Amino acid sequence: MPADHSSRSGVVADLRSDTLTRPTDAMRAAMAAAPVGDDVYGEDPTVAQLEARVADLLGHEAALFMPTGSMANQVGLRLHAGQGQEIISDHLAHVLRAEMGAAAAYSGITSRTWVTPRGRLDVDTALAVMVPDGGPHLVSTACVVVENTHNFGGGTIQPIEDMRRLRAQTAPVGVGVHLDGARLWNAHVATGVSLSDYGACADTVSVCLSKGLGAPVGSVLAASAERIAAARVWRKRLGGGMRQVGMLAAAGLYALDHHLERLAQDNARAHRVAQALAGAAPGIVDPADVQTNILVVDVSAAGWDAAAFTRAAAAVGVLGFAMDARQVRFVWHLDVDDEMTDHAQRELVDLLAGAGQEAEAER
Numbered sequence: 001m002p003a004d005h006s007s008r009s010g011v012v013a014d015l016r017s018d019t020l021t022r023p024t025d026a027m028r029a030a031m032a033a034a035p036v037g038d039d040v041y042g043e044d045p046t047v048a049q050l051e052a053r054v055a056d057l058l059g060h061e062a063a064l065f066m067p068t069g070s071m072a073n074q075v076g077l078r079l080h081a082g083q084g085q086e087i088i089s090d091h092l093a094h095v096l097r098a099e100m101g102a103a104a105a106y107s108g109i110t111s112r113t114w115v116t117p118r119g120r121l122d123v124d125t126a127l128a129v130m131v132p133d134g135g136p137h138l139v140s141t142a143c144v145v146v147e148n149t150h151n152f153g154g155g156t157i158q159p160i161e162d163m164r165r166l167r168a169q170t171a172p173v174g175v176g177v178h179l180d181g182a183r184l185w186n187a188h189v190a191t192g193v194s195l196s197d198y199g200a201c202a203d204t205v206s207v208c209l210s211k212g213l214g215a216p217v218g219s220v221l222a223a224s225a226e227r228i229a230a231a232r233v234w235r236k237r238l239g240g241g242m243r244q245v246g247m248l249a250a251a252g253l254y255a256l257d258h259h260l261e262r263l264a265q266d267n268a269r270a271h272r273v274a275q276a277l278a279g280a281a282p283g284i285v286d287p288a289d290v291q292t293n294i295l296v297v298d299v300s301a302a303g304w305d306a307a308a309f310t311r312a313a314a315a316v317g318v319l320g321f322a323m324d325a326r327q328v329r330f331v332w333h334l335d336v337d338d339e340m341t342d343h344a345q346r347e348l349v350d351l352l353a354g355a356g357q358e359a360e361a362e363r
Helices: 025-032 045-058 069-080 102-107 123-129 160-173 184-191 195-199 225-237 246-258 263-280 306-315 338-353 355-361
Strands: 062-066 086-090 110-114 141-147 176-181 204-208 219-223 294-298 327-331
Touching: 025 246, 045 062, 045 195, 045 204, 045 219, 045 246, 062 069, 062 225, 062 246, 069 102, 069 141, 069 176, 069 204, 069 219, 069 225, 102 110, 110 123, 123 160, 141 160, 160 176, 160 195, 176 184, 176 195, 184 195, 184 204, 184 263, 219 225, 263 294, 263 327, 263 338, 306 327, 306 338
Parallel strands: 086 110, 086 141, 141 176, 176 204
Antiparallel strands: 062 219, 204 219, 294 327
16 A cells, blocks of 8 residues: 555545455465475466356356466457457457457457447447458458456446347357456346356456455456466466465365455445545535445446546545546455445545535646
8 A cells, every 4th residue: 555645534445456365374384385386397286176166157168377367358358269369348348458469469469449338338339340241242250259347347246147048149150259257256246147157158268366366466368278288388388377375276165265255345345435425525426326346336427527536536535547538437346344434435525515526626
């Protein structure tokens, strides 16, 4: 946590991202006790246990432990699309907006997008955009990417019925589906839909262990055994072949055992603050849109610039992330408790009431 942020009460709520979680003492103990081996040779028993566990949860044949979510996504995309083919997704998709153009830079994959509110899956538009076989004239669509929950959409949950309908229409024409499920755990806890039901809607699924689940490192890619064998080659090719990493995999196993169901607390805290902010400044957020642990506030509706609001909030011990000129994102996670949430709620309500804006204007 940055040392230069403080608050009147001494409480600081760091809500910039759920990537900020730190391993608990019990998780550290599990990591220290983990048996290890050389994972590049496929000999790390703890990694193998984690991969089998995640594959089973998602209803797939196999899985592969990755150092990062971006690598898991990019390897997953490369399993679907080759050079000169395209992936399609909504315009806010993490794989296109926040992974540094990796699909194009490393794999020669192009992309097309459509605009949809809050990143909500628009099945009809996706089907209309895709070109299963472009022949010698048009780029062929190899994969549709679905993000669930949707980060820049504000934690949007994709309805399972829409995901099933997309899968039913893409499979017969040979177009794959990749599920960027970095926060799929939050969707599962919020809806009660099983992880395997979500997993059945995609050929490849990535899930992150180092966000709300609280592990320090790691994501997992799940798919068929054949695809995962190919993914192992691409992981090594991209520099992701790791050695005695059972200690990191042990953190993921501990998180699945102890931190999965508690994600409901993060979802509930974000929704509670959304209700308070909507009451303080109508129009900045619809609490019904806050389905999981991410709260995106349109501070421009209250006369604020997002960068100025983020500075003012940080000055009173509430750290957020300015997504653009209008919107600020706050994300709840393992290291934000009720006291921090209460503090964030009070300070943000005060800022939206105008006192903070006046102070910012005087700077």
